[in-house]
Amino acid sequence: MDFVAGNRTRNLVISGLFIAVSYIGSNIRVFGTTIAFDSLPGFLASLLLGPVYGAAIGFLGHLFTALISGFPLSAPLHGVIAFSMAITMLGYGLTFKSLSNKFSLKINLNLTGIVGVILNGPVSLGLSIAAMALMAGREAAFGLLVLFPALMLGAIANVLLSIFLYIPLERLWNKTK
Numbered sequence: 001m002d003f004v005a006g007n008r009t010r011n012l013v014i015s016g017l018f019i020a021v022s023y024i025g026s027n028i029r030v031f032g033t034t035i036a037f038d039s040l041p042g043f044l045a046s047l048l049l050g051p052v053y054g055a056a057i058g059f060l061g062h063l064f065t066a067l068i069s070g071f072p073l074s075a076p077l078h079g080v081i082a083f084s085m086a087i088t089m090l091g092y093g094l095t096f097k098s099l100s101n102k103f104s105l106k107i108n109l110n111l112t113g114i115v116g117v118i119l120n121g122p123v124s125l126g127l128s129i130a131a132m133a134l135m136a137g138r139e140a141a142f143g144l145l146v147l148f149p150a151l152m153l154g155a156i157a158n159v160l161l162s163i164f165l166y167i168p169l170e171r172l173w174n175k176t177k
Contacts, residue, residue: 015053018045022061026068036065036154042089043116043162048169051093058082058089073132073144080131081124088119092159109166113159120155121148 018041025037038061046054062085066078073081095115099108125148133141 011049011053014049015045015057018042018049018053018057019060022057023064026061026064029065029069037158037161038062038065039085039088039120039154040158040161042085043092043158044165044169046089046093047096047112047162047166051090051097054089054093055086058085061085073128074135076135077128077131081128084124084127085120088116088124091119092116105167109163113163116159116162117152117155120159121152125151 022038022041025040028037039058042054042058042061044054045057059082062078062082066073066075066082071078092112092115096108096112099111102108103111125144129141129144132144
């Protein structure tokens, strides 16, 4: 179900477009935090192009948001968050691929969406808390918990939008082959 399986040049061009959209999405933030729609293109690319492309786009997307926001949590912590976004996109894309022959598209997308929200929400926050604890101490690290509601809202919105956009884009691509 890869969007452009077997065509590396086309994958790279489309990835460039997703990276540009990720930059635009990094300007659309949830409650003024560093949580933004920068990850939507990464989630969508994980479904259409595959997990590795999605991981690269997710990584860059968070770096765009952090850069635009002035790295409010420190450059090293935003590096950890960007890494966790790459892991999130890998997990999201791999889940989608591994379930594609086992379930209908609807069930696959629902299960993949749940995995994406869990990876992007609690798992990413846990990695960030662990990194912050090493850098600034436990008390500072647990201060990141205040971001949990906005992070979950952002994760749900980005994942749902990627699922809603995947269906027509995948159908459109199949018509143009």
